[in-house]
Amino acid sequence: MxxxxxxxxxxxxxxxxMTIDGSDRDAALAKSAWLSRREVLERRxxxxxxLARVYRHHYxxxxxxxxxxxxxxxxxxxKSPFKDDETAPASAENGKxxxxxxxxxxRCQVTGCKTKAMALTKFxxxxxxxxxxxxxxxxxxxxxxxLQSKSLICGKPIPRSTVPSLCPTHLQKGEKxxxxxxxxxxxxxSSLSNLAPKxxxxxxxxxxxxxxxxxxVQKACVGEVEIK
Numbered sequence: 245m246x247x248x249x250x251x252x253x254x255x256x257x258x259x260x261x262m263t264i265d266g267s268d269r270d271a272a273l274a275k276s277a278w279l280s281r282r283e284v285l286e287r288r289x290x291x292x293x294x295l296a297r298v299y300r301h302h303y304x305x306x307x308x309x310x311x312x313x314x315x316x317x318x319x320x321x322x323k324s325p326f327k328d329d330e331t332a333p334a335s336a337e338n339g340k341x342x343x344x345x346x347x348x349x350x351r352c353q354v355t356g357c358k359t360k361a362m363a364l365t366k367f368x369x370x371x372x373x374x375x376x377x378x379x380x381x382x383x384x385x386x387x388x389x390x391l392q393s394k395s396l397i398c399g400k401p402i403p404r405s406t407v408p409s410l411c412p413t414h415l416q417k418g419e420k421x422x423x424x425x426x427x428x429x430x431x432x433x434s435s436l437s438n439l440a441p442k443x444x445x446x447x448x449x450x451x452x453x454x455x456x457x458x459x460x461v462q463k464a465c466v467g468e469v470e471i472k
Contacts, residue, residue, distance in 0.1 A: 265294045386414035
């Protein structure tokens with residue numbers, strides 16, 4: 245009797261098309277010979293806002309996917325302990341048979357470190373800054389202790405794109421210290437995410453600074469004229 249074939253996985257259902265905000269109104273105005281300036285600007289603003297929401301949602305979805313992949317990569321090449329006694333003979337046999345590469349798992353080149361080396365490098369995640377050719381990581385710039393000759397910084401590897409250049413532990417400490425200093429100054433702040441001023445506040449501050457500079461220039465010019 246012939247073996248039964250395993251059932252094929254169901255095909256993924258196609259995603260439903262996205263609905264455009266205000267599409268019913270656009271359909272009503274589609275046969276219009278002309279549109280007023282207000283109608284055109286309103287439609288462009290509505291479509292631009294919806295497109296921004298779509299891009300924002302897609303961006304954060306990619307960020308969550310990136311975090312998951314980086315977590316797996318960090319555990320495989322940076323945090324997982326090195327296995328040599330149990331896997332070395334099997335890896336050697338697989339290498340002879342052509343089933344695998346015996347050099348898939350390598351030790352970190354730092355003396356005394358037995359952690360796995362990261363992919364495409366000879367160092368583990370903790371010692372990745374010892375590789376002069378790597379371009380993906382930089383050291384944490386948190387000042388642990390200030391000495392007379394130099395300052396002692398953390399130096400823990402973090403992604404080069406991290407802003408500010410602090411590891412998660414010291415970033416949290418810095419935020420707590422900043423909140424404490426703001427409270428001492430009289431500001432009741434519970435989170436740093438609420439400190440960003442609104443656009444109209446920034447514009448008003450810039451206008452105030454520009455007017456102050458103009459008054460200073462006018463006073464200087466009047467003083468030069470009186471002296472002459």
